[in-house]
Amino acid sequence: MIVPAAFTIPENRQLPRLPGSGSELRRAARAWDARQTLLLTGSAATRANLLAAVASRPEVLHIATHVLHPSARPDDALLDFGVDSHGSPSVLSTDDIASLGLPDSVIVMSGCASAADDDSRGSGPGGLTWAWFLAGARAVVGTRRPTSDGNGALFESFYRALRITRRTGARGAASRAMQLAALEMLHSSSWKSVPSYWAAFYVIEKE
Numbered sequence: 258m259i260v261p262a263a264f265t266i267p268e269n270r271q272l273p274r275l276p277g278s279g280s281e282l283r284r285a286a287r288a289w290d291a292r293q294t295l296l297l298t299g300s301a302a303t304r305a306n307l308l309a310a311v312a313s314r315p316e317v318l319h320i321a322t323h324v325l326h327p328s329a330r331p332d333d334a335l336l337d338f339g340v341d342s343h344g345s346p347s348v349l350s351t352d353d354i355a356s357l358g359l360p361d362s363v364i365v366m367s368g369c370a371s372a373a374d375d376d377s378r379g380s381g382p383g384g385l386t387w388a389w390f391l392a393g394a395r396a397v398v399g400t401r402r403p404t405s406d407g408n409g410a411l412f413e414s415f416y417r418a419l420r421i422t423r424r425t426g427a428r429g430a431a432s433r434a435m436q437l438a439a440l441e442m443l444h445s446s447s448w449k450s451v452p453s454y455w456a457a458f459y460v461i462e463k464e
Contacts, residue, residue, distance in 0.1 A: 281409030288416035354388035396431035
C-alpha cells in the first residue's frame with residue numbers, strides 16, 4: 258500500500274472513536290441477511306481483511322470508518338483503518354478502490370463527508386465515489402457533510418427496503434431504498450425524524 262505524498266498523516270494522529278459503528282453494522286447485517294454477511298469489527302476491521310472479503314464480490318459493502326481528506330489533492334480521499342501491526346497508517350486510497358472488482362455492488366460509506374458534493378472534499382473525478390464506480394459498483398451511498406456516530410437505525414431501514422426494491426429490478430433500487438428509509442425516519446415521531454440525522458446521506462446510482 259502506498260500513501261500519496263500529498264496526504265499528511267501524523268504518526269501520533271488521534272481520530273475520535275466510533276462506538277456506534279459496531280451497532281450500525283450489526284443492525285445492517287440483520288436487515289440484509291445475517292446468514293450471508295461477514296462482519297469485520299474491532300481488531301478484525303483491517304485493510305487486509307477488507308480486501309480479502311472483497312475478493313468474493315459481495316452484493317453490498319458497508320464501510321463505517323473515518324474518511325481522510327488531503328491538503329494538496331482536493332480530488333482524492335482515503336478510508337482510514339487505523340494503524341497496522343508496524344504502527345504505520347493503514348488506509349484505502351482511491352487508486353486502491355478503483356482496482357477492485359465489484360460488479361453491480363452497492364457500496365455504503367457512512368463516514369463523515371465520504372461523498373461530499375463539493376469537488377474540494379473528495380467527490381471529483383478522483384474521489385471515492387468515482388473510484389467505486391471504476392471498480393464496477395452499481396450504486397454508492399455517501400454523506401455530504403459530517404454525520405453523527407449513530408446506532409444504525411437509518412441503515413437498518415435502508416437494507417430492509419433494499420431487499421425489496423432489488424427484487425423488483427436493479428434499476429434505481431438503492432435510491433428508492435434510501436428514499437423509503439428517510440421517510441421512515443421522518444415519520445418516526447422520535448429523535449430520528451430530525452433531518453440532521455438522515456438528510457446528509459444520498460445515493461449515486463448507474464442507470
